[in-house]
Amino acid sequence: MFAYTFAVISVHFLYRYFAICKHHWLSLFFKPRFICLTICSVLLYGSSYILLIAIFMWPNEETRLVLDLDFIQKYNETTKNIPFFIGTYGPESDRSGLISMGSAAIILLISLIFDAILAKNIHYSIKNLNLSDNVKKIHRNLLITLIIQTTIPSILTFFPCLIIWFYPFLNLDFSYYSNSIFVPMVNCYPFIDPIVITLALNDYRMVVFKCFKRPTQIHSYNTSTFFTTVLT
Numbered sequence: 001m002f003a004y005t006f007a008v009i010s011v012h013f014l015y016r017y018f019a020i021c022k023h024h025w026l027s028l029f030f031k032p033r034f035i036c037l038t039i040c041s042v043l044l045y046g047s048s049y050i051l052l053i054a055i056f057m058w059p060n061e062e063t064r065l066v067l068d069l070d071f072i073q074k075y076n077e078t079t080k081n082i083p084f085f086i087g088t089y090g091p092e093s094d095r096s097g098l099i100s101m102g103s104a105a106i107i108l109l110i111s112l113i114f115d116a117i118l119a120k121n122i123h124y125s126i127k128n129l130n131l132s133d134n135v136k137k138i139h140r141n142l143l144i145t146l147i148i149q150t151t152i153p154s155i156l157t158f159f160p161c162l163i164i165w166f167y168p169f170l171n172l173d174f175s176y177y178s179n180s181i182f183v184p185m186v187n188c189y190p191f192i193d194p195i196v197i198t199l200a201l202n203d204y205r206m207v208v209f210k211c212f213k214r215p216t217q218i219h220s221y222n223t224s225t226f227f228t229t230v231l232t
Helices: 002-020 023-030 032-057 061-075 096-127 133-170 175-200 202-212 223-231
Strands: none
Touching: 002 023, 002 032, 002 096, 002 133, 023 032, 032 096, 096 133, 133 175, 175 202
């Protein structure tokens, strides 16, 4: 599902790019044809990632038999009814693991490079906009929010997966870090993402802080008594 996340974020970047740099094209985003094209592009991008993993990393019977030895010993269960993907490495194995992992990494990197190029153009265009400082600040905050939305899944999902995928080539044992750090990082993404986005936007942040702010006590006065006292 990583690819779908990055694809949707790229659509957000494209919308911001049209709104800032090519505002005369912004109406395209609301036309049915462009909406269908966007949906199909996201589905195609995400499906290509899933198909690569499914084609090259679906375990065969030989792989399951090898894994069954450890699974039966540790979990008292075979892998026969367990769906999973696995990459094979080594001189005696085929290159399916390397092909699938490398292709998946390239697909995600393409999305990140695309977002970086759009973010750079948006950043320089905001400086040259003939708008008030407040409007520029709003656009700048929205751009920062998009960058944060891209950075969080990159740090919590993409880069940990890269380490897990490719550390066998270095003959290093990262099994402890994979189970104790990298896997929890991937699982924390859905929880951390909305919190960071809420705190990044000033309006949302103020609303959240108001919920925890101690209410101010307002003292009421009897106006008639007050004026009577003053006049006398």
